[in-house]
Amino acid sequence: MSDFNKAYDDYVSLQMSLHRKYRGYRQQRKTSIPSRTPTTTTTVIHMPEPLSSSFVSTSTSKSKTRTQQIHKQTNNNNNNDNNKDIIDRNIIAKELLNRNIHLSSTQFTGPNGWIFVGKHTPTQRNIAIKVFLRTELEKMSALIIKRSLPYERLCTEDRLVRVYEMFLSGQILYILHDYHRYGNLAQLLFSNNPNKKSLDEYYARPLFKTILKALNHMHQNKVAHRNLKLENILIDDNHQPILSDYTYTILVGDINNFDTIMATSLPYLAPEIIAHIPYNPIVADIWSFGVCLYIVLTNYLPYTPYVKADDKHRCLQFKNSNKLSDDVKKFLIKTLEYDVNKRMSTTSLLENSWFKIRK
DSSP, X not given: OOHHXXXXXXXXXXXXXXXXXXXXXXXXXXXXXXXXXXXXXXXXXXXXXXXXXXXXXXXXXXXXXXXXXHHHHHHIIIIIHHHTTTOOHHHHHHHHHTTTEEEEEEEEEOSSEEEEEEEETTTTEEEEEEEEEHHHHHHTTOOTTTOOOOHHHHTTSTTBOOEEEEEEETTEEEEEEEOOTTOBHHHXXXXXXXXXXXXXHHHHHHHHHHHHHHHHHHHHTTEEOOOOSGGGEEEOTXXXXXXXXXXXXXXXXXXXXXXXXXXXXXXXXOHHHHTTOOBOHHHHHHHHHHHHHHHHHXXXXXXSSSOOGGGGGSOOOOTXXXXXXXXXXXXXXXXXXXXXXXXXXHHHHHTOGGGGOOO
């Protein structure tokens, strides 16, 4: 078993372990870090460009991939036993029926939530429904209930998944967005690739340039994704990538908004986040992007199982080095730069020579 496969098998349990440790760390720092006061009221947030006027019902309306196995096992161990009385499929189905959506299947279960597939009756369009327990999100300092995003600007980029509605019902948070039947990039690489071959640069280059353009669009609008990983890069019907999952996405205003909150999974976390220091989430996104590209090109993690303080003084090592061009090695070094002041922005990376290679 390769280092990557072993690390990937372990990363969910490590993620949960570090979250528990980090929550203890946050408790110790409460006296020195001003707490953020959550809003006392919650409202339904309607996203722009709904499916139709009947998408939200009115008073007169009628109401086994490898990655899946890893998340499902972790979810069963950590969440299902405690939350089985709260997360009830029948409750979810009834809630969605009030919004003209018929629940059809459970597609994916993760350590913190569930993804269902439903059909919007008036338009016959398939919809992905993400379901989270509010208490679980708040335990991990998720701010999704406490902030708003400029969706009207984000939706102008077609490589960002379109979110239709986000609403809270009881203790359950629902996020409704476009469904893409081909799954995500992790599934594409690991499920449909029995020999676990890495992706050739020729194919990875246009794929990741598209991803970087979408990420650049977010950053230009002062929005940080904060959960960029292979599982959150969906594949559409034209086999093009689409960024998804705004669970931890935040609007970055000024330096006062920089935080120490962890968001994405451990292998994708930037070193400044691991070190529990205030960080710029936009700069941290670049590190996560670099990890995604490194995995796709080498089938290994750049740091196993995640980057540590000692790695600061080590040069980035390349697995399968003979298969990588010098241009892509230099590109990866610029994204996986330990020093945040030297890590390049999306705008600069899009001008990198690696993207200009035609062969």
